[in-house]
Amino acid sequence: MCLFLALVLFQAHSKSITILVNAPEGAVGLYEFAPETELEKNAYISAIEYLKSKKKEIYRYYIIKHGLNVNSGIYQFYLQHSASLGNSDKLIINKSYNNGIIHYDVKTNKVIKFERWRR
Secondary structure (H helix, E strand, C coil), X not given: CHHHHHHHHHHHHCCCCCCCCCCCCCCEEHHHCCCCCHHHHHHHHHHHHHHHHCCCCHHHEEEEEEEEXXXXXXXXXXXXXXXXXXXXXXXXXXXXXXXXXXXXXXXXXXXXXXXXXXX
């Protein structure tokens, strides 16, 4: 009986902390993106597969902007990592090196480059 009470009291005092980061204004979570066209769908799937192959946490990325460069035939996703959003909490490490542009080639149907950028 004493062991049971000790476990109940221990569970009551132990708390987990979840830190939620709000998305930047105008951005959408990578996991929430809803492609409207076949091109967007193919580019989105390729971008997700690319990030997974690099062992990136997909749920931590936000799409700042995206679109097709008609002259080059490259679809681009501008991504920002949630740990680079200017959080004042010193416990969160700034990972702005994860911000980048994913370049998807329409002709070859694959991601050709991930270019880093700082925002």
